[in-house]
Amino acid sequence: MTKRSWWFWLVGLGATLWAARDMVPSTGEKGEEMANALFWGERGLFRPDWDLLSPVASGLTESLQIAIVGTTIAGLFALLLGMVAAENISTPALSIPTKALLSAIRTLPELLMAIIFIVGVGPGPFAGVLALGFHSIGTLGKLTAEILESLNTKPMEAVVAVGGRRVSIFRYAAWPQVLPEFLSVLLYRFEINIRAASILGMVGAGGIGKTLMFAINARSWDRVGTILVGIVVVVAVVDNISARVRAKLV
């Protein structure tokens, strides 16, 4: 190891230790008692309240619906904006500002967007759909542009050589390459969005998050436990299905 890299690691370690100085978790004096209440106690996480099953199921369904609609809407807009942003399809005058717009959208947090949309359309799942949809356009649009920019141009050349029109080049040489990759990216985003949709309700944008917020505020850990189980099951099932479909696409 060189002298310089020693310095690098030493400074890095020092900075980390400085940063970590008040990050060490401690449960305080009543730690054991608290942990007990939270996990194993009468109303603890590990004793889910099964009476809550039906509201949890309907909340989770709503979260799922928010994720489906939000991701789809985002996908449609992302496809359009992605085309405008792709350097090989669009012109620099359009591509550069569109890319900047997409990255600006990406940095606006979902929860903030949820609050803004609640002001517009009132609390409920529709605001959640809009928040997820808007936020996802940023990432999806960027990825769509990247897919388009990495298109294999050889099949396109072949269609040009047989005298094909522009629309044929798109339909027979570009689209068959773009579609599976785009769907794969969309499904991946859907996996992320189902997680996001389960907490949007904490600010009033529909889904299981509302029930979760009430349970946390009331410190009813048994209820939180039920919701947690529900979320884990739904997310795991969605991940599993999505991964299978994605594997088939490529």
Add this chain to the structure above:
Amino acid sequence: MRKHLPLLTFLGLFIWASLGTGVSLPKFVEGLGDMGRFVKEMFPADFSEVSAVWPDFVLTLRMAWVSTLVGALLAYPFALLAAGTTTTWKSINGLFRLLLNGVRTVPDLLLASLAVALFGANPSAGAVALTLFSMGIIGKLLFETLESIDQGPLEAMTALGAPWIARLRYGALPLALPQFLTYCLYVFEINIRVAAIVGLVGAGGIGVWMNINFDLGQYQKVAALLVTLFLVVTVIDAVSTRIRKALAQA
């Protein structure tokens, strides 16, 4: 007909979900005015208190940094045990894959809420939640890298009778290390955004101030915090992207 089954299934799901979430374009158009007024109320942003809460910005960054590192350290053994290439014991693989996937199914804010319940409303709660969150992502990415690693060097280690730990150290580690650092930086970028939000449930960082100002209706101060956060995130993303590119070339 069979060819169109996936499309029809999707359309069915989309319609069902749209009805369930009450999606309506007129409602959205109607709400545009209110949203516009709300966003207008946030500007001009009031930066007068930003310097006073600057330590909390630093705290947010520290939280993200420490959690990424600790999460990465935890993720490494998990990934090594989960990957079939590095650990040949099938049931151990299965168990650790399940754990990694399990951690990733819990939404970030829910993790933060539970950590607050256990460790109190302070930054250490946020750090714990973010650590688990980072461990999930880095663990999964690293696991996938290890699964697709070049088998040659590992085989050579086995052939010369190296023990398990030496196989990892000389067969797998050198191959996966550059990617590992890339993943850490990538997760650090995500973590800053999440760290800014966990404050909403009291887990420390700048989110606490956003929450307070929001509840007080001080939207111009919220806007100032958001703009500052945006600038910080942009600078760090730019630096991190550069380092990641350099790592990819090295």
Add this chain to the structure above:
Amino acid sequence: MSLLKTVGLGMTYSGAPQPALTSVNFEANEGEFIAVVGPSGAGKSTFLRCLNQLITPTEGQLFFEGEETTHLKGEPLRHLRTRIGFIFQDYNLQGRLSVLQNVLTGLLGQRPALQTTLGIWSKKDVEKAHWLLRDLGLSDQSQKRADALSGGQQQRVSIARALIQSPRLILADEPVASLDPPTAHAVLKDLKRVAKEEGITVLINLHHIDLALEYADRILGLRDGVKVWDQPTSETSESSFTEIYGRNLKADDLAKE
């Protein structure tokens, strides 16, 4: 009768110090099977791509079926291309579409845009595609994804794609360079057979001289973008090749069976 003629054809890539092709005068008659040979960088590929204007030549004139085609653009250029088949070194198939669909793409310039965009093909076209695939020994593969086929099979698909155009001329740019020698021979045999049956003129770039000697009626020798000679295969000699390769032939230049 002359099908294709070039007069003083030249091409300089923008920013390149040297022209890739310099004043090539060339004429191809109906039904001929002509090989273009020369070392890498001799301008073989540029020459072929200029002929259907995948690359726009910077100098000289092009004639096809007696008419000047040099400055064609847009629709007329598209129509010219529908009459010329092009076979690429890397096949340039759309790997995710079926073999049959890939063959049908050869007709994209000749059928109404709306119809092909919706994926509607006439029964006659589909039958012709099947017939061509059968003729090239691919009848079992028609529903497979194109990228599931071996290299030799993919190149046959691209030959079928060129043939379905009912072209007067086929341009083949190093069509067997990515194939192993036995497969290369098989593909060239097929190409020559169908060309002779249909009376199609073929212009083919070949890196391996022995393949040119075996299949071509006539050989055009290029070096540094300049036509060095153009003679019937029977009149070529070892010294003709030494002239363009600038050295004696080595085993590398011959594709052994």
